[in-house]
Amino acid sequence: MENIIIIATAVLLLAVLLYHIKRNNQKSALLTKTVLSSLFVFAALVQPHLISGYYNFLLAGLIFCLLGDIFLALPQKGMFPAGLVVFLTGHLLYAFGFLRVTEIGQWAGTGFLVIIAVGGLIYFRLRTYLGRMKIPVIFYMIVISVMLTGAWAVFGDCGLARSGRIMIFAGALLFYLSDLFVARNRFVKEEFSNRLAGLPMYYTGQFLLAFSVGFLERL
Secondary structure, eight states, X not given: OXXXXXXXXXXXXXXXXXXXXXXXXXXXXXXXXXHHHHHHHHHHHTSOOSSHHHHHHHHHHHHHHHHHHHHHHOOXXXXXXXXXXXXXXXXXXXXXXXXXXXXXXGGOSHHHHHHHHHHHHHHHHHHHHHGGGHHHHHHHHHHHHHHXXXXXXXXXXXXXXXXXXXXXXXXXXXXXXXXXXXXXXXXXXXXXXXXXXXXXXXXXXXXXXXXXXXXXXXX
16 A cells, blocks of 8 residues: 555656646756655665665665756756766666676676667767767766666576566666666757656656565565
8 A cells, every 4th residue: 555655646746747847847846856756765665675685775776866866957057967977876776786686697698788789879879969978978878788787687587576576677677768868858859758758767667676675585
């Protein structure tokens, strides 16, 4: 019942957030986004902590993503690079969390090659728009690809509960895809459709990762 209330509240807040973004109400959007992102931290806190090492890293990653959301919503110059660094840290913490539940050897393989290839293709398509951000974006693409590879490795580990594995991979994949819309909005064309597509993906991904704390266990 508690998770249902969290999900319903998140859906409502997301609709309000999109409304304020559409209306360009920056202060209201910042407040709504802060509350909504705080909710996925709260969602992780109230789950059963079935694997403590995973929980600790995931919770830290969610907190960094909350900070990143606040930075990206602020209008001041320089907030985007700061948000990029904070989100990068969040991705690294997620990757370390995945490493706590599966062996590093499972990260290699076809999934890793596909993810790296897709990341390279995305960068190739974006590179002409990046200007002085080429190196930071390359580094960010590498880190987020490693994070998604870790989620794929967890998904393939049959020694872990299936529901938790599905939540982790689906959450990480949606987070990855949402970042593509952030990049498009920042570097290619700023328009509401990027937010309309990217924000539901982002928050669905984050809440799936938060809820996975209570569903991922060793069999």
